[in-house]
Amino acid sequence: MGLLVVGSIGLDDIETPFDKIQSALGGSTTYIALAASYFSGPVNIVGVVGDDFGKEHINMLEEHNVGLEGLQIVEGAKTFRYGCKYHYDLNVRDSLFTHLNVFEKFNPVIPDKDKKSSFIILGNIAPNLQLNVLEQLNNPKFIVCDTMNFWIERTYDELQNVLKKVNVLIINESEARLLSKEPNLIKAAKIISEVGPQYLIIKKGEHGALLFGENTIFSAPAYPMENIYDPTGAGDAFAGGFTGYLHKNRDFSFENLKRAVIYGSIMASFCVEKFSTKGLENLSFLEIHNRFIEFRELSKFD
């Protein structure tokens, strides 16, 4: 059965030390779906945009075999817009503006044909919307969830209810510390895992990622990147690569989850090499495979 992604779709203004762009395709759903599309298809999305959402974006997503039946296009309204500026070292960004627009009243409606989706990725949206999505689904086999500081701080209880239902939570370092109220990541992971998620992935940006589960830890290296042009969407690309790979081969062993973490890292590394979603739009299977080999060489010793 299919892979369903629910989250935000937006148009971003992004400034990095290298360049700036306006009204570029963004949103968690977009990055997740594109990254997953290299492993498994169709990837079906549920989201909302306004009538300012360019046809070229629709076309590009369709070319990647992204199913758009769940995409609501609201006439006379504007797409979610976000603006940010990255600092010199790219690890910190200032939000410049957030115009929720159509996203403010987003009510995810899962198309009937997608209610039997076996794999779900809950992008970074309000926990009550994530719960709403899960309630519409018919017994999904594997649920992957993202969240962020904003929801941890404002909707802690709802988020806890989501965490009880998901197989994998993917968050970054600072989110893990905030969610667990514990600075040590290993302790933080135990605290979070006790709430519910069967597996926890903590993304550490330029330091790689940690996978926790089955009383085991896997430490994935980061791809050595000299030129990060735009970090936007890296975490979503990770979630898409991770879940897309698992959806493709349906092997839930810890060994295969490790590989999925590497494929997530690979898609994140491609994502940040170009602005907006450009780094995820024209990849070949050979490029992805070669980067897997590079990741393996990077951390191998005996």
Added chain:
Amino acid sequence: MGLLVVGSIGLDDIETPFDKIQSALGGSTTYIALAASYFSGPVNIVGVVGDDFGKEHINMLEEHNVGLEGLQIVEGAKTFRYGCKYHYDLNVRDSLFTHLNVFEKFNPVIPDKDKKSSFIILGNIAPNLQLNVLEQLNNPKFIVCDTMNFWIERTYDELQNVLKKVNVLIINESEARLLSKEPNLIKAAKIISEVGPQYLIIKKGEHGALLFGENTIFSAPAYPMENIYDPTGAGDAFAGGFTGYLHKNRDFSFENLKRAVIYGSIMASFCVEKFSTKGLENLSFLEIHNRFIEFRELSKFD
């Protein structure tokens, strides 16, 4: 031929969120020598202390087969003393005081028998002292060097002269960025390597370490630590484990350098499990070996 360590020896007051101790054994030389002593011996040290340096420290070092012929004990003077307090997350520390005492006029004199040492570890001391040490030596085969922000900021030119002569520079992330004036660690490593060191190791604390050399990068994981009691000396324990392992087997292949990085990481992980040097005082070869296996399992995938 022998392994020689030159650096500071001190008595530390350390406060962490868990405990505080006063006048505990410290100094780069001490941690380096103890960590290296598990691989190779004797490890000979050159340093200076005052007559307040407890006999119990001398005895403990001798029990670890640390050669003390190069240890100057200045009568009527006090040992280098340092006090610091770690923040809640242990990643940041405030220096409370630094009393150089005998260390202010430290003039390292290499005993004649140690001038032919084949392996040298230059602990974190003034670059002109590091150069002074190298001038006294008779063609050392392998030179490992540490430094810190203080010397990068104040004695940049002298440090560059040191870097031209060393085989391995071991620094942490922030030092690498400061030394190279480049926030991206991969670019920073290239810039630093161009100055001279054949290999560069960037320690990333809870995120592991990177080894650069031979146009290759090795990413070593961090040991998952729930209980870090005292981070003091971790970097020195790394340098000691790394160099001690290489000194033992004299294999300078990149594959073996990778293993040495893991042994450095292992010794750092033991170091921080207890206050002061206690974590390095009573280890068994089996414990060290078992942790190597754990490190391998942590990052292995295929």
